[in-house]
Amino acid sequence: MTVVQRRELDRDRIREIGKREEAGYRARSRRSAELHARAREALPLGVASSFQTYDPYPLFMTDARGSRIWDADGNEYIDFDMAFGVLAAGHSHPLLAEALQQRVANGTCYTFPTEDGIALAEEIKARFTADLVRFCNSGTEATMDALRVARGFTAREKVIKFEGGYHGHHDDLLISIQPPREAMGPVEQPASVPATAGMPRSRLAETVVAPFNEPDILAGILEANRGEIAAIIVEPVQFNIGVVPPTPGFLERLRELADEHGAVLIFDEVKTGVVLAHGGATEYFGVQPDMVCLAKSIGGGIPIGAFAGREEVMRAIEAVPQRDAPGVGIEQSSLAGGATRVAHLGTFNGNPLSMTAGLVTLTRILTRDAYPKLNALADRLTAGCQEVIDEFELPAYAINVGPKGAVMFTPARVTNYRDFIGLDGELWEASFFYLANRGVLLPPGADDQWTLSVQHTDDEIERHVAVFRDFVSEVAG
Numbered sequence: 001m002t003v004v005q006r007r008e009l010d011r012d013r014i015r016e017i018g019k020r021e022e023a024g025y026r027a028r029s030r031r032s033a034e035l036h037a038r039a040r041e042a043l044p045l046g047v048a049s050s051f052q053t054y055d056p057y058p059l060f061m062t063d064a065r066g067s068r069i070w071d072a073d074g075n076e077y078i079d080f081d082m083a084f085g086v087l088a089a090g091h092s093h094p095l096l097a098e099a100l101q102q103r104v105a106n107g108t109c110y111t112f113p114t115e116d117g118i119a120l121a122e123e124i125k126a127r128f129t130a131d132l133v134r135f136c137n138s139g140t141e142a143t144m145d146a147l148r149v150a151r152g153f154t155a156r157e158k159v160i161k162f163e164g165g166y167h168g169h170h171d172d173l174l175i176s177i178q179p180p181r182e183a184m185g186p187v188e189q190p191a192s193v194p195a196t197a198g199m200p201r202s203r204l205a206e207t208v209v210a211p212f213n214e215p216d217i218l219a220g221i222l223e224a225n226r227g228e229i230a231a232i233i234v235e236p237v238q239f240n241i242g243v244v245p246p247t248p249g250f251l252e253r254l255r256e257l258a259d260e261h262g263a264v265l266i267f268d269e270v271k272t273g274v275v276l277a278h279g280g281a282t283e284y285f286g287v288q289p290d291m292v293c294l295a296k297s298i299g300g301g302i303p304i305g306a307f308a309g310r311e312e313v314m315r316a317i318e319a320v321p322q323r324d325a326p327g328v329g330i331e332q333s334s335l336a337g338g339a340t341r342v343a344h345l346g347t348f349n350g351n352p353l354s355m356t357a358g359l360v361t362l363t364r365i366l367t368r369d370a371y372p373k374l375n376a377l378a379d380r381l382t383a384g385c386q387e388v389i390d391e392f393e394l395p396a397y398a399i400n401v402g403p404k405g406a407v408m409f410t411p412a413r414v415t416n417y418r419d420f421i422g423l424d425g426e427l428w429e430a431s432f433f434y435l436a437n438r439g440v441l442l443p444p445g446a447d448d449q450w451t452l453s454v455q456h457t458d459d460e461i462e463r464h465v466a467v468f469r470d471f472v473s474e475v476a477g
């Protein structure tokens with residue numbers, strides 16, 4: 001790991017700027033403060049998902065169009081959060097808005113299948129070189145369902161996930177998301193650390209944790225669990241600890257190891273799918289998983305999820321394969337109960353609103369020719385921020401993979417969660433409030449990243465870089 005020589009920052013000055021900017025945030029968002037106080041009387045933490053809150057309180061939003069969003073005090077922001085990366089199509093794209101108006105007029109829920117659902121499945125098959133697709137309603141459902149299919153297919157129970165990876169909020173995978181340093185265990189054998197209260201201890205035994213970008217350690221972990229691993233699930237770029245790409249050859253090695261051990265390789269493309277490229281991370285990195293999980297961006301802003309994969313694996317939803325030597329298998333599992341196929345169910349699965357939204361988003365907005373524009377905007381934003389960082393010798397670097405990127409507030413490249421813990425949280429927080437107060441809205445978390453949409457413009461990128469420059473010159477000038 002190369003550490004670039006960088007300036008020593010004045011901590012008192014960063015704290016002072018942070019305090020001043022937070023006070024500025026409070027002053028310009030009084031209505032949000034009132035709404036949050038009211039919300040706390042109706043909703044735990046005052047929000048519908050605990051990810052939606054942060055100190056001192058979240059902005060409450062009222063309107064969004066294109067690349068802009070407005071808060072309850074009427075402040076306008078260039079939105080670089082884009083709903084945790086959902087909106088590569090931008091807010092309320094006119095083509096989507098028009099199609100959805102028609103759809104609402106014609107019924108939004110049938111619990112009978114529609115032709116749009118077939119067309120959307122065909123589009124996903126083509127993009128991800130998959131044979132079969134199933135729809136659900138969120139990224140959480142997609143990874144939960146994919147694991148069950150993999151378990152049914154392999155007749156095995158354990159799964160491997162990577163430390164620092166987030167795959168939704170179900171018990172199987174809400175483990176070792178951002179474990180405290182003292183709990184994470186040695187890198188050769190990371191502990192399975194629950195990220196929530198209320199998780200049965202018994203769940204931890206089935207989720208084995210490995211460090212990202214450490215293929216030799218993974219090989220050892222697989223060997224120690226030989227014949228027991230149903231699936232390896234990975235976010236091809238770790239986008240829940242900033243922006244952490246795979247080191248060259250890592251995904252290829254995952255493919256080999258999964259084959260060697262008969263485990264199903266699952267790419268969690270909830271953030272990367274139809275964002276990094278037309279065919280997501282699968283196309284971007286040229287490595288073919290057995291299954292992909294999709295959600296967020298494929299619906300253009302309407303709730304949706306999907307998982308797709310190889311025929312042999314996905315047909316476990318029709319009938320699990322007969323196995324002569326099941327080992328630690330589904331037959332012995334309390335889950336099995338003699339079932340001969342994997343259940344995949346859901347009232348809202350494939351609902352007409354989501355199917356139409358997905359179809360319009362993928363076939364009319366995020367078409368192949370959208371990606372060069374998205375990438376050009378993102379490369380410009382990264383290059384602009386990096387120039388500022390270099391000019392002021394800030395201990396940080398700018399990085400993007402496709403249209404998703406971040407300034408990582410640490411001088412050394414982050415290759416996995418254990419590097420990520422070294423990020424300068426105070427500096428990140430000061431930058432968040434500084435930029436928000438000047439109309440540039442980033443995601444409210446150092447573990448998230450900006451996402452560009454087809455509706456962002458060059459001028460907006462320049463504005464972002466200019467405000468970032470003002471911030472850095474105050475902090476380090």
Ligand SMILES: Cc1ncc(COP(=O)(O)O)c(C=O)c1O
Pocket residue numbers: 084137138139140141143166167168169235240268269270271295296
């Ligand atoms: C990589 C990844 N997988 C799964 C999920 C869960 O998706 P959802 O919030 O739609 O349940 C997320 C959400 O941020 C995610 O980033």
